Amino acid sequence: MPESITKNLFKLSIKLPDLAIESLNAYLLTLNDKNILIDTGSPSYGSISSLVEELENLGMKISDINEIIITHFHIDHIGLAYLLSKLAKVKIIIGNVEYNFIKRFRYRYDEMIKILKLNGASQQLLDIAFDFTSGFRANIYSRVGELNNVETVNDSQQLYNLKFLFTPGHTIGHICIYDEENKLLLSGDTLLADITPNVSLYEENCNPLNEYLKSLKRISSLEVKKSLPAHGRIIENTEERIRELIKHHEERLNEMLEMMGNRELAAYEIASKIKWKLKYNGWDELDPSQKYLAMGETLAHLKYLEDINAVRKRISDGMIKYIKQKENIKISL
Template sequence: MKETNRATQIAQDIYEVKLPLAGSSLKELSSYIIRGKDRSCVIDVGFETEECETILKEALKELEIPIRNTDILLTHSHRDHCGNLPNLYPDAGTIYCSEWDRWQITGEQSDSGKDYLVFSFLKCGIPMALLEGMPKEKDLSSFIPDSKVKTVRDGDFLSYGRYKLKVVDLKGHMPGMIGFFDEEEGILFPGDHVLNRITPNIGFYREENRSLHHYIKNLKKIRNLKTKHVFPAHRGEIRDLAGRVDEILEHHESRLEEIISILSLKPMCAYEVAGKAKWYYKEGNFRAYPVVMKWMATSEILAHLQYLYEKGEAGRSGGVDETYIYYLL
């Protein structure tokens, strides 16, 4: 495969560009460029840093792909996928994303601001004093004009050169998460939906988002797709999609079992359950976690508790302005 300085060819007309994620344990984002005849595209664009901007622009230059003919396909609006948009959109083509992510990146309705964090801390039962320790950076340094963004839905197609990408609804990791699948070529871009070695964080957005329910359903949905290549956003190509899906399903199954056994002690909020659950980061010492990790771990627990609640295996108390307390039924 032909190699240039910034972009590595990984399939016909598809190039991987590794964008460094300074300060993130994810280390880097794999951004994918698909070369078309008149129009090309790039899937996910990295942080807002000068480093990410320069590398991506240099990669396009090396490949002799003009940025004005390049659309941006966004799998979801986490900062490592969308942060770079404000640097790119003035010169680039159209940004395609789900409706939920359009709300986030245009600022129409944002689930990453202070109000959302207060809501999330409250529902999880995380002490509000810890809010101070949350990182101040936002997913986007500035919002994107609505005129640059087009919404795509499950089943829509986007064509670039030899590739006909079908939009696949993959909500779960984030409520607006989408992937792109070329059925004929057997190439899937799942974003963060399925990754090697790490299980994507399943957070809690609003009750109606039912994160874990959707996540599990959408894992099963892609399990048996006929794929030759699966190119996720982090941690390299997935060689055995069904095998990896099964491992992740098993992880959530054992997490649910663990939570049930913790809840058998007494009714608890998500933060209390998280303090008793098994973790791997920092030798599993939850108390020593930086606030952002505590929050991510606890909202993942909340998503599992909600799943048990929706399935009728757990009850829940707590009104609109109160922390949710869960108990076994």
């Protein structure tokens, strides 16, 4: 059943049958003359059927949707945008940075493989990286890139009673949506109650963890009564959740530095020695998709450490190896 947040904002539970994260919170905003869906679900029977059911519970159908806002390009958010735009003639609204990224995604994929290889990734990991991204590309990205009913928005742009806030970190152009009147933040995957949002390197010279921390600080400057995330429980205390997330990254950075000691290590070796918040007994137990995410997180943290001169890297045996700059470094964020 949809959950009523305000008299015209509803949280819809959308199943994600093929993904480890089992469901998406889509949101439906009903205005006088239009209905706006925020995020969609994956391109799957489970997602489309649960969307139809949730709308039915509100006395609505797919063709009643007029606009779709996409927080970011991941499959569980953008996945039904193409289909819905064909079924309901909706307008797709997406941040301009994210849209430009979708447009150039093919090139970035090759870059990513190059980065993974240089950082010592196993062949098994490279194989799954290809599966991941080729699926995305074939089904989703190029298709939304093909649509001519896409409208891009800029940072801080206002639309109806909503303000678009660019909060990069989870993706290069992730947006949160702020309802200033009701002090509600639709936080997408930037703030989640139960899990730590994934922050991974998206291209060679980016520093996504730095971007993410800046995004968290930007959000903490807003007055927010509730954050409405794209997965899991509603966040009642946004300030506290932001503090927890910052602390988590601070601990992870210090864990890495401690573990490195005086050794020169490739990112893949570092990833395999981190204590990830997963139920497992050792690196070999993780499936390749988990290793892929862990590797992305590790690279994002190493890039952060490199940019503050805590570690440096050098090429050795065709691989990038990291070493600490000084003996005792303690990061405080």
